[in-house]
Amino acid sequence: MSSPEAVLAALASVPGPDGKTPLPRSGVMSQIAIAAGKAYFSIAIDPKRAGAMEAMRKAAEAAAAGVPGLKGAVVTLTAERAAQAAPAQPAARPAQGGASKLEVPGIKHIIAVASGKGGVGKSTTSTNLALSLQRLGLKVGVLDADVYGPSMPKLFGLTGRPVMGSNNLLQPLDGYGLKVMSIGFLVEEDSAMIWRGPMVMSAIQQMLREVAWGELDVLVVDMPPGTGDAQLTMAQNVPLSGAVIVSTPQDLALIDARRGITMFRKVDVPILGVVENMSTFICPSCGARHDIFGHGGARAEAAKIGAPFLGEIPLAMAIRENSDAGRPIVITDPDGPHAAAYLAVARTVWDSLSSGSMARSAPKIVFES
Numbered sequence: 001m002s003s004p005e006a007v008l009a010a011l012a013s014v015p016g017p018d019g020k021t022p023l024p025r026s027g028v029m030s031q032i033a034i035a036a037g038k039a040y041f042s043i044a045i046d047p048k049r050a051g052a053m054e055a056m057r058k059a060a061e062a063a064a065a066g067v068p069g070l071k072g073a074v075v076t077l078t079a080e081r082a083a084q085a086a087p088a089q090p091a092a093r094p095a096q097g098g099a100s101k102l103e104v105p106g107i108k109h110i111i112a113v114a115s116g117k118g119g120v121g122k123s124t125t126s127t128n129l130a131l132s133l134q135r136l137g138l139k140v141g142v143l144d145a146d147v148y149g150p151s152m153p154k155l156f157g158l159t160g161r162p163v164m165g166s167n168n169l170l171q172p173l174d175g176y177g178l179k180v181m182s183i184g185f186l187v188e189e190d191s192a193m194i195w196r197g198p199m200v201m202s203a204i205q206q207m208l209r210e211v212a213w214g215e216l217d218v219l220v221v222d223m224p225p226g227t228g229d230a231q232l233t234m235a236q237n238v239p240l241s242g243a244v245i246v247s248t249p250q251d252l253a254l255i256d257a258r259r260g261i262t263m264f265r266k267v268d269v270p271i272l273g274v275v276e277n278m279s280t281f282i283c284p285s286c287g288a289r290h291d292i293f294g295h296g297g298a299r300a301e302a303a304k305i306g307a308p309f310l311g312e313i314p315l316a317m318a319i320r321e322n323s324d325a326g327r328p329i330v331i332t333d334p335d336g337p338h339a340a341a342y343l344a345v346a347r348t349v350w351d352s353l354s355s356g357s358m359a360r361s362a363p364k365i366v367f368e369s
Contacts, residue, residue, distance in 0.1 A: 002069035004032035007039050010063045017045055037071035039064045040202040042078045076205040107216045109241040109353045114223040114260050121277040122246045123151035124323050126222040131330040132346035138217040141179035146224045147200050150184030157326020161185055169212040176331050181207045235267045242272035249276055272349050273308035278315040310345045
């Protein structure tokens, strides 16, 4: 069985960023993780030399993949900005903490759909938001960054594996006209993704930067739930135009949503707004309204923290049934009230993106001692 030490030995023949020092001795490599027969690691570079460093990345990937016992390797470039470095060029967006976010060619806006906890309908919201943005006439893609629990294959009713194109980029699958990429297309459905943070980020970076997205107006990223290392690193290293926070109305979910908002603000990612999912339930038999998870909590929270409120999505069997069947409600009932709710959210999000009105100087959350 191959080991990180065997990979390091193979990489000794690859020159580091200075063109002379062997890569393992250059001090720019992350720890090497091995899972599912592949090696995963990243290389820190000067963002201004990203293009020139691609040959080194490919050489490192080829050397690591050649280690006996490995089926391949995933190597990513991580841009680090020196403390006294000159201001970043337009191709890179500075982020808090010294990292520099490299733009993804062809993609105008990348937005994160996030939640502080799982089970609030984040992936269903991502799917229907992306399809609603498409209905506005936009070119849209979806990246399923929830590596531990990928939902997009199920929500879009997609099976099969992406193929490698002539440009050595993975070809995304088509989901109702959207370009869709998910780790769920690359592993077995019942596989347990027992990966540490660096492996998760390497996989996400590969799906983001080594996929033939083409020209997109918006790439919707379905984020992992929570505010752990993978989420924070994603927010710090991906050039996000903004984040949509999904929460149910009850206090327990709102507490976690608050943490997500705080995380994005700490890394200077604008909050596009808050969606209250599973907002209310209308009984299909008697027509009575039931606020099963409460009602209005997300609206009140958005007002409290100074974030836009994007709208309410009801708790409806039609949404659940169609999602389980891989037929999103925006597709199956485009003129119905549920699709209208998602479309209203999409319009507000796109208005913010296209007008550049996302306020980065939003009110800060202050903890008093």
